[in-house]
Amino acid sequence: MSTTTFAIRRQAPQGDPYWQTFALEIDPGQTVLDALNQIKWYHDGTLSFRKNCRNTICGSCAMTINGRSALACQQSVRAELANSLTPNQIAIAPLGNLPVLRDLVVDMTDFWQKLAAVDPYVSTAARQIPEREFLQSPQDRDKLNAAGNCILCGACYGACNAVEVNAAFVGPHALAKAARLVADTRDSATPERLSQYNNAESGVWGCTRCFNCNTVCPVGVAPLDRISEVKQGILATAPVASRNQDRPLRHRQVLVELVKEGGWVDERKFGLRVVGNRFRDVAGVTSIIPLGWRLVRRGKFPLRFEKSAGHAQIAAVITAVQRSSQLAR
Incomplete structure (x- = not known):
């Protein structure tokens, strides 16, 4: 046994947060949840936190451990000491992006409401015989x-940069569930779902692609990958007219086009094609003129564009992937 310090951010209802430390004699092979139990049972019975299965199944004990979202029942004391920036100390705080009710217990209302917003149930509205089994x-x-492995622990939501700056964004947990429904052959509402998720603020285009959700997910759902799958579904089904009107779709489309053309992005064309919609959007073109002028004045506007080395191979790879996607559909 060795002595380990646990610094816990505590907060009473309507109170200000503060840090409290506890020194425990604990086996490094035990979990952070074991340590919290020891604190509550033998040191301070007022410490509040959620727990249930203790086996990485229910997701109840999600919290911020050493600065990242994690399940307390999954993380060992030894591993967290190795990750800690402070020697022989583990810092524990509530999940981010959610209001604190008490200590490590957060209010999950927004989390559940945003999940409900994507209608996370298989739709059989178009089925003629509801009693039939759909194999x-x-x-x-x-x-x-x-996506089906998601235990709705909230780790990804607590670590999401997009949620932090955009309250309308439904979150990686909801969009991972959305991806499951888009891929489900039994669902009869795929076009409507893709239209709903094709939103610059609340939907898939609100994701900043920071990769935090993939990093912290305790069960390998990889929410960012699932969000990308929904984006691919939107791009595959959106008509050309819609792409011309929808800036998020244009952004993705133009990015691929320019990389295919030159191996990397020609920034001179990027703004005009995405924001200006190839000069179709007068307001968009007007909005980027001041930026272009500042770049010219400071000598930062690229007058020439050199294709990257091996751009022909890059174009060939993109073409092969596009053909493969078309065949898969």
Whole structure:
């Protein structure tokens, strides 16, 4: 046994947060949840936190450990000491992006409301015989495995940069569930879902692609990958007219086009094609003129564009991927 210090951010209802430390004699092989239990049972019975299964199944004990979202029942004391910036100390705080009710207990209302906003249930509204069994092939079922593993612990939501700056963004947990429904062959509302998720603020385009959700997910759902799958579905089904009107769709489309053309992005064309919609959007073109003028004045506007080395191979790879996606559909 060795002595380990646990610094816990505590907060009473309507009170200000403060840090309290506890020195424990604990086996490094035990979990952070074991340490919290020891504190509550033997040191301070007022410490509040959620727990249930103690086996990485329920997701109840999600919190911020050493600055990142994690499950207390999954993280060992030894591993967290190795990750700590302060020698022999583990810092524990409530999940981010959610109001604190008491100590490590957060109010999950927004989390659940945003999940409900994506309508996370298989729709059979178009089925003529509701009593019928709707079978799937093993291949179709395998497409649901990653998103289906989500235990709704809130770790990704607590670590999400987009949620932090944009209250309208539904969050990686909701969009991971949305991806499961888009991929589900039994669902009869895929076009409506893709239209709903195609939103610059609340939907998939609100994601900043920071990768935090993939990093902290305790069960390998990889929410960012699932969000990308929904984006691909939107791009594959959106008509050309919609792409011309929808800036998020144009952003993705133009990015691929320019990389295919030159190996990397020609920034002179990027703004005009995305914001200005190839001069179709007069207001968009006007909005980027001041930026262009400042770049010219400071000598930072690129007058020439050199294609990257190996751009022909890059174009060939993109073409092959596009053809493969078309065949898969």
